[in-house]
Amino acid sequence: MFKFFKVDEEDFYNELFSDKIDLKKIQRYIDKGIDINKKDEKGRNILFSLVVKKRFESIKILLKNGIEANIEDKDGKTVLSEAVEKADPMTVRFLLENGFDINRKNSQGRTILQESVLLGGYKIFQLLTKYEPDFNSKDNTGKTILFDAIESENIDIINDVLENIEDFNILDENGQTALFKAVLKDDINIALNLLSKNINVNIVDKNGQNVLFYAILKGARNIPIIEKLIDKRIDINIVDKSYKNIIDELLNIVNIQKNELKFEDKRYELINPKNDYLALALLFIKNGLKVDTVDADGKTTLQKEIENKNFANVEFLIDCGADLNIVDEYNRNLFHIETLKGYSNYKMMDLLVAKGANIDSRDLDEKTVVDNVVELIAITRGFKKSNPTLAPYINEKERYDILLKKVLSYKPNLEAKRLDGKNILFDLVMYNDYETLEIIVNHGINLNLTDKENKTALMCMVEEGLKITEKLDKAYFIKRLVNFLRYRVDVDIQDNNGRTVIHNAVIADDLLVVEKLLTKKANLSLKDNYGRTALHHTQWKGNYQIARWLIASGADMNQPDNSGFNILNYATILGHIKLVVTLVNSGVLMYNKNPKNKKVAEFFKSKEKNLDKLLTSEISDYKMKNALIEVIQNLKKELNEAVKG
Secondary structure, eight states: OOOOHHHHHHHHHHTTTTTTOOHHHHHHHTTTTOOOOOOOTTTTOOHHHHHTTTHHHHHHHHTTTTTTTTTTTSOOOOHHHHHHHTTOHHHHHHHHHTTTOOTHHHHHHHHHHHHHHHOOOOOHHHHHOOOOOOOOOOTTSSSOHHHHHHHTTTTHHHHHHHHHHOOOTOTTSSSSSSHHHHHTTOHHHHHHHHTTTOOTTTOOOOOOOOOOHHHGGGGGHHHHHHHHHHTTTTOOOOOOOSSOOOHHHHHHHHHHHHHHHOOOOOOGGGGOOOOOOOOHHHHHHTTOOOOOOOOTTTTOOOHHHHTTHHHHHHHHHHTOOOOOTTTTTTTTTTTHHHHTOOOGHHHHHHHHTTTTTOOOOOOOTSSSSSHHHHHHHHHHSSOOOOTTTTGGGGGGGOOOOHHHHHTTTTOOTTTOOOTTTOOOHHHHHSOHHHHHHHHHHTTTTTTTTTTTTSBHHHHHHHHHHHHOOHHHHHHHHHHHHHHHHTTTTTTTOOOTTTHHHHHHHHHHHHHHHHHTTTOOOTTTOOOTTSSSSSSGGGGGGTTTHHHHHHHHHTOOOTTOOOTTTHHHHHHHHHHHHHHHHHHHHHHHHHOSSSOOOOHHHHHHOOOOOEEEHHHHHHOHHHHHHHHHHHHHHHHHHHHHHHHHH
C-alpha cells in the first residue's frame, strides 16, 4: 500500500476506501492540492486499488477531478485491462459508462477489445462489443483483432470477429495474414472458418512463402485445410526467396523429424514424430505439384538430395513419386551415376534399388552400369584407354572389382543386348582381364549368347584374333582363347552364314586356333549356307594339317556340299596334292555318287587339264600313285556324268 508522510494524505486515502464515503470531504482534500496521480513502486495510481475494491463513488469523483484514468503500470496494464483480465463485467461496464474510451490504444497501439480477446472470456468480449468498438483498429505491429482472436483459439470469438471485421487480409510485421497463424492451431476449424471468408490465400510473407509453408507443419491432420487452400487455387508450385518449393520444405521438415536436427525457426517446434508428411506430398502431386522440376543447374530435388546423401529425404521423395530413373546428359540414371562414384556409395545404391531403380538402363553409348564398371576396371588395369565420359569417376584407389560384385548382387540382366546384339561378354573377351571375366561368368552370364549376326562372343573373339599378325599380340590372344575355352562355350553355334567358329578358323587357315578349338567337343558335320562342313574349307589353301586334325576329331570326309561335291573333289580339281594324299590315307571314298550341280560340273570340266598335273607329282609310293590315278579318273567320270545330266 501507499506510504505517505502527511496526515492529510493518509486521511484522504482512508476516506476514499471508507464504506461511508464523504464526497465533500474528498473534494476538500483535492482542492487543497492532494496529488491524486501519485504512483507506487509498480507505477500504479490509486485507481487500481479502488477498482479492485469496487469503490465506484470514489472513482467517479477522482475521474471528475481529472485523475489519469488510462495510466499504464510497469507491466503495461490499465485499470480497464485489469477488470477485463479478471472477467469483472460490473467493473468493466462501470468504467466504460464513466468515461473510459473503448477504442483508446495503449502504448502498444492495442485497444481493450484486442486485449480482451487474449485476457478475457467470451462473455467479457460480448460485453465490450455493445460499446461500439473498432474491430479494424491496428496495433503497432499492424495487427487487427483477428490475429488476437486466432491466438485465443476461441471459435465463438473468432466467428464474431469474422462477422465484424472489414479486411481479412491485413498483414503483420512479417507480411503474414492471420491465416498463417490459424493453420498452426490444433483446431482445424479455426483456419477453415477463415477460409470460408474472402481471404487471399496467395499472399506471400517477407520470405516469399505462402501459407502452405506453414500449413504443412502439422502434417496429415491439416489435409482438410490444405484441400480447402487448393480449392481456393493457392499456388502449390511457389518458390520462396531461398529458392525452396513446398517439396523442399517438406524435405526439411522430414529431415528434422527423423534426425532430430536443431533449428532456429520456432515454428519447427510443431514438428511431431507421429506426423504423416508423405500424405501431404502425395496430395500436392495429385493436384499438380511438379516434383521433378529442375533448377538452374538442371537438377531435380531428388538428384540434389541424393548428392547430399540425405537418405530420409531421398526415400520420402521417391515415395512421393519423384522419378528416380531421370537421366543426365549421358543418359545415365541416378543408380547408374551413384554406382560410378564407387563402392563407398553402396548404401545409396541399396536404397535406389530397393525403391525400384532400373539397374539395366543404358547410357548414350548403350552401356549398362555393369558395362561401365567393367570398363573402369579395364581402364585402371591398363587394358583400355580412358573414356572421356568415365574420366570424372576414375579413382586409381577404388576397388572396382568389389564394386562390380556389388552391382551383380542386384541381379542385373546380363543377357540384355545392345542394338548390335552384343553384351558385356563380347567386350570382355577382347582383352586379357581374366579376373573380371571370371566374376561375370560366376554370376551366370550366358556364354553362348548371339548377336545380330548370330555370332557368339567366342566367334567374335576368334574373328578378331585371326586378324592379328604381331607375334606377342597373337600369343596373348591364344592364351585368352585357351582361358575362355575352359568355360562351357559352344563351338557348334552357327552364324547367319551357317558357319561355326571352327569354319571360320579353317577358312583363315590358322592351324593353332583350330587345334585349340578342337579341344572342345564339336559337331564337325555342321554345314554352312553352301552345305560345306569345316573340312570342306580346307580346299581353299589345301591345308592338309588342319584336315588331319578335323578328320582325327571325327569330320566326315564324304559329306557333299549343296553342289554335290565333297572335299576330295575340290582338293583334286584345285591341285592340292598333299590334301588329296591326306584324304586318301584317311580312307575317303574314292568315288562320289552324290548327284551334282551341272553348272559347277561344267566349271570343273573346264579345269580338267589341271588334273593331269597331279600325275606329275613326285610320289614314290606306287600304291599312292595308283590311288591318285584312280581319284583323277573317278573325278573325270563324275564330271562327265554330271554334265550329261
